[in-house]
Amino acid sequence: MTSETRRVALVTGAAGELGRAICARLLEDGLHLAALDIDLGAAQALVERLPKAPGQRAIALRADLGDAASIHLVVQQVGQSFGRIDVVVNNAAVNHRGSLYDFDPAQWDHMMAVNLRGPALLCQQVAPYWQRQASGRVINIVSRCWVAGGPPAYVACKAGLVGLTRSMARELAEHNVTVNAIAPGLLPSAFTLDGRDAESFERIAQGSIRDTPLQRLTTAEDVAGTTSFLASRDAAFITAEVIHVCGGSQLAPFGKR
Known part of the structure; x- marks a missing residue:
């Protein structure tokens, strides 16, 4: 694949265990990469060490998915860097654990x-690129908890992201954009250990x-492989x-643990 024909993947939450595996796999598949994370230093360290083919590029950008202005800016930066955006992997997430009895409204x-709002x-912001390109892929990382239950705020977010997946699939189909979700099981990581x-x-x-x-438990490579398939x-x-x-x-069922 030449530099001129390479597609561009944008991955949020790129510096975590799951994000790193997804970024590595999409680079291996030949895509250019925009690695987004709220921790810019960690994203920069990632793109520096990931192997790249001649002519293949990877950039790191800071993005706060809870801030609309940050999302607008980072899409502009990716567009200016590559001229196109083909694959969006909505992987970034936060989890403030709490039950129905004790959750914090601010959290x-x-x-x-x-x-939920961040991926939407x-x-x-990326949709104008898909309209011009007449193609695109969206891959939303959810969780098996969307169907099994669990901590209410996190489950509500992930179930909402499944609904958003289905709604965007209808709305973006006219531009030849597919929208799918991946629901991993428990995956050992800093996120799940927190x-x-x-x-x-x-x-x-x-x-x-x-x-x-x-x-067995889910691995980051399991999810990265499925992401690769859905982007292909x-x-x-x-x-x-x-x-x-x-x-x-x-x-x-989720059960009490």
């Missing part, structure tokens, strides 16, 4: 802004494995789908 609003605003000690996470992990017919020509006629990358654990 709820922050989660909704980053996890990002796609709104606020938990090793013992409590191990208990959750063992419960998840018991609930999973394929008897082979997925050109797939839209409005939720692909569960969780070894069958979507069949089990």
Whole structure:
């Protein structure tokens, strides 16, 4: 693939474990990359160490998905750098854990802004590129909890993102844009470990494995491979789908852990 024909992928939450794996796979697939993260230094370190083919480019940009002005600016920066945007992976998320009895309204609003409104605003800003190109891909990272239940604010965000996936699939179809979601199972990472000690996470992990017919946890590479497929020509006629990358654990209830 030459530099002139390379598509451009924009990945949010690029510096986390899952984002890193997705970025590495899309670069391996031959796309140019815009790695977005609220931690610019971490995103820069990522793009510097990822291997790139001759003529292939990767840039790092700071983006706060909870801030509409930040989203507008970063899409302008990506457009100026590459002239096109083909694939958007909405991977960035925050999780302030809390039950129905004790959630903080301010934290709820922050989660909704980053996890749900952010992907919608990002796609709104990228849409003119898809209209001109008559093509595009959106891949939303949700969670198996959207169907199984769990912490109410986080589940509400992810279930909302599934609904947004389906709505955008209808609205963007006229521009030959597909919109799909990936729902991973429990994936060991700084994100899932945040606020938990090793013992409590191990208990959750063992419960998840018991609930999973394929008897293991999700890996970042599992999700990156599915992202690669949905961004490829082979997925050109797939839209409005939720692909569960969780070894069958979507069949089990969330349970109390």
